[in-house]
Amino acid sequence: MTLANRPTILTGDRTTGPLHLGHYIGSLRTRVQMQHEATQFLLLADTQALTDNVGRHQKVTENVLEVALDYLAVGIDPALTTILIQSQVPELAELSQYLLNLVTVARLERNPTIKEEIRLRGFERDIPAGFLTYPVSQAADITAFKATHVPVGDDQLPMIEQTNELVRKFNNTVEREVLVECEAVLSSVTRLPGIDGKAKMSKSLGNAITLGATPDEITRAVNNMYTDPQHLRVSDPGRVEGNVVFAFLDAFEPDVAKVDELKAHYRRGGLGDSVVKRVLNERLQTLIEPIRARRSEYEADRAEVLAILKRGTEHAREVAAATLADVKGALGLSYFAQ
Amino acid sequence: MTLANRPTILTGDRTTGPLHLGHYIGSLRTRVQMQHEATQFLLLADTQALTDNVGRHQKVTENVLEVALDYLAVGIDPALTTILIQSQVPELAELSQYLLNLVTVARLERNPTIKEEIRLRGFERDIPAGFLTYPVSQAADITAFKATHVPVGDDQLPMIEQTNELVRKFNNTVEREVLVECEAVLSSVTRLPGIDGKAKMSKSLGNAITLGATPDEITRAVNNMYTDPQHLRVSDPGRVEGNVVFAFLDAFEPDVAKVDELKAHYRRGGLGDSVVKRVLNERLQTLIEPIRARRSEYEADRAEVLAILKRGTEHAREVAAATLADVKGALGLSYFAQ
Numbered sequence: 181m182t183l184a185n186r187p188t189i190l191t192g193d194r195t196t197g198p199l200h201l202g203h204y205i206g207s208l209r210t211r212v213q214m215q216h217e218a219t220q221f222l223l224l225a226d227t228q229a230l231t232d233n234v235g236r237h238q239k240v241t242e243n244v245l246e247v248a249l250d251y252l253a254v255g256i257d258p259a260l261t262t263i264l265i266q267s268q269v270p271e272l273a274e275l276s277q278y279l280l281n282l283v284t285v286a287r288l289e290r291n292p293t294i295k296e297e298i299r300l301r302g303f304e305r306d307i308p309a310g311f312l313t314y315p316v317s318q319a320a321d322i323t324a325f326k327a328t329h330v331p332v333g334d335d336q337l338p339m340i341e342q343t344n345e346l347v348r349k350f351n352n353t354v355e356r357e358v359l360v361e362c363e364a365v366l367s368s369v370t371r372l373p374g375i376d377g378k379a380k381m382s383k384s385l386g387n388a389i390t391l392g393a394t395p396d397e398i399t400r401a402v403n404n405m406y407t408d409p410q411h412l413r414v415s416d417p418g419r420v421e422g423n424v425v426f427a428f429l430d431a432f433e434p435d436v437a438k439v440d441e442l443k444a445h446y447r448r449g450g451l452g453d454s455v456v457k458r459v460l461n462e463r464l465q466t467l468i469e470p471i472r473a474r475r476s477e478y479e480a481d482r483a484e485v486l487a488i489l490k491r492g493t494e495h496a497r498e499v500a501a502a503t504l505a506d507v508k509g510a511l512g513l514s515y516f517a518q
Numbered sequence: 519m520t521l522a523n524r525p526t527i528l529t530g531d532r533t534t535g536p537l538h539l540g541h542y543i544g545s546l547r548t549r550v551q552m553q554h555e556a557t558q559f560l561l562l563a564d565t566q567a568l569t570d571n572v573g574r575h576q577k578v579t580e581n582v583l584e585v586a587l588d589y590l591a592v593g594i595d596p597a598l599t600t601i602l603i604q605s606q607v608p609e610l611a612e613l614s615q616y617l618l619n620l621v622t623v624a625r626l627e628r629n630p631t632i633k634e635e636i637r638l639r640g641f642e643r644d645i646p647a648g649f650l651t652y653p654v655s656q657a658a659d660i661t662a663f664k665a666t667h668v669p670v671g672d673d674q675l676p677m678i679e680q681t682n683e684l685v686r687k688f689n690n691t692v693e694r695e696v697l698v699e700c701e702a703v704l705s706s707v708t709r710l711p712g713i714d715g716k717a718k719m720s721k722s723l724g725n726a727i728t729l730g731a732t733p734d735e736i737t738r739a740v741n742n743m744y745t746d747p748q749h750l751r752v753s754d755p756g757r758v759e760g761n762v763v764f765a766f767l768d769a770f771e772p773d774v775a776k777v778d779e780l781k782a783h784y785r786r787g788g789l790g791d792s793v794v795k796r797v798l799n800e801r802l803q804t805l806i807e808p809i810r811a812r813r814s815e816y817e818a819d820r821a822e823v824l825a826i827l828k829r830g831t832e833h834a835r836e837v838a839a840a841t842l843a844d845v846k847g848a849l850g851l852s853y854f855a856q
Contacts, residue, residue: 231619237691241850241853265853268851270612280569283646285646305624309618309623313618313647486854515582515583516606
């Protein structure tokens with residue numbers, strides 16, 4: 181990304197629960213930086229969340245505001261980043277509908293991300309059509325805002341491929357460069373484990389530290405963290421690999437020398453879990469304290485948060501409507517245009 | 519349908535070519551009657567036509583006006599019937615998107631209508647996702663206007679079943695009666711054959727008589743009609759079954775006694791094809807003449823036709839938007855509502 185050619189970033193989250201430190205380290209932190217360097221659209225993906233949450237729509241819609249609070253709390257500035265609610269931009273549904281004609285069912289079924297997610301959710305043959313086709317609506321999100329860069333984990337690369345296939349197919353069909361291809365921006369950060377040592381931090385697994393966690397909740401979470409089960413006595417040598425406390429220190433302690441020193445000490449023995457946990461606890465308390473404070477402020481003024489989301493969504497609609505007008509124009513679907 | 523409970527009808531056509539006598543007898547005639555007895559929405563289904571016409575979008579969009587001209591020519595009165603262009607009612611795409619989550623891919627693949635159409639189009643494994651899912655967008659069309667009655671051929675019954683399944687699934691999910699089930703209205707008319715004797719009249723098969731046909735075109739078509747290939751001499755007995763001229767007389771000659779007499783004469787021999795064809799030609803000339811005249815009048819004032827479509831589409835949007843607001847409200851997707 182060069183500043184000469186200002187990139188446009190599309191990113192966001194399914195609104196299925198408040199965000200946690202895994203999100204902070206994996207995406208939120210970067211978004212806060214990137215809003216100074218790029219035109220950034222941040223999607224509260226409620227419509228997408230509904231594709232695999234039929235019957236749980238309340239959870240999805242109630243968490244729109246929760247996730248928005250998290251965004252504002254970590255420092256997303258609505259003056260720099262356009263925060264929008266997906267379901268309130270009908271242009272995305274329309275664009276999606278046109279893109280759906282350009283991809284076969286077989287191609288969607290071959291998408292490795294979808295395959296894996298179908299497996300995880302145990303859908304098997306009972307895949308909701310909306311779920312199978314959500315990569316198409318994701319392509320609509322990306323292309324509606326003419327995003328040039330999309331931050332993804334490497335498991336999401338097939339989604340970007342799918343999007344660019346649709347872009348090329350559409351432009352070929354109308355023989356015009358209407359939609360823009362995008363580039364995946366791979367996160368360099370390794371995934372933060374859950375406090376129980378499981379590979380993924382997740383609210384639903386109960387192994388997460390949320391961004392609004394109280395000081396007590398943070399301390400309790402750190403104390404419950406999975407370390408090295410063989411490290412029984414302080415004097416024993418301990419393992420750093422697979423030790424959640426060190427994984428967190430790697431992620432959140434900027435003083436690398438200090439972390440290296442702790443690791444060395446832990447490895448040779450003589451450093452108790454409680455000491456390392458105290459260091460981490462202090463670090464996390466320092467990190468989360470201002471986030472929690474800002475979150476509370478915004479939480480007390482929900483009308484203002486809604487107003488922010490409304491302004492963001494309105495701006496997003498303008499941009500998406502312009503793309504959609506080009507798309508429909510190219511297809512000849514502008515009967516009433518002057 | 520009782521007048522006490524005024525029905526709402528949703529009907530329409532894919533805009534892939536001008537309409538012909540098969541449409542007239544199969545649906546248009548009934549629509550002209552029904553507009554006095556029901557609230558009628560008449561859909562110029564360009565979006566649906568696009569699902570299996572990728573790369574032929576020009577054909578689809580250019581025929582929107584052609585089909586509209588046919589509607590007006592046969593006597594559809596825009597003061598009684600709401601004529602709308604599907605692609606210009608974005609609420610339909612939105613509603614469709616929510617319904618997509620309520621049906622599985624397997625269920626869509628089991629739809630006999632879709633199965634048959636996939637076969638006819640030779641899609642096999644290369645079914646465009648938009649095509650597989652078009653029954654869902656059809657359900658959105660029907661339910662957006664809270665249609666109670668949908669005229670269909672018996673091959674389309676599975677579409678109505680699918681729609682009602684989605685209605686029940688949606689209402690169950692939100693625990694509210696938001697969408698309305700509909701009833702299929704089966705046409706009592708047998709399908710009009712093509713002039714070549716093929717089972718289906720179709721513009722693309724070149725065996726149709728369009729509603730704007732000139733007197734010469736009508737005469738030529740009647741003269742080319744498939745009769746009884748064994749009926750070589752006038753004195754020979756002839757077959758009425760499978761004889762296109764008699765099929766047309768059954769459909770268009772209101773004087774049933776006269777048709778019966780002709781049939782009896784033809785069967786016993788002594789009645790030449792040219793005589794029966796002359797009778798049919800006169801009948802069709804009389805039928806089409808005023809239609810063609812009205813069509814030409816409207817054709818000369820395309821701005822007026824566009825204005826009619828615009829008014830119809832605007833009214834349709836209001837109705838669809840009200841349903842969509844209920845749908846989104848029931849799902850909790852109305853963050854900015856007062």
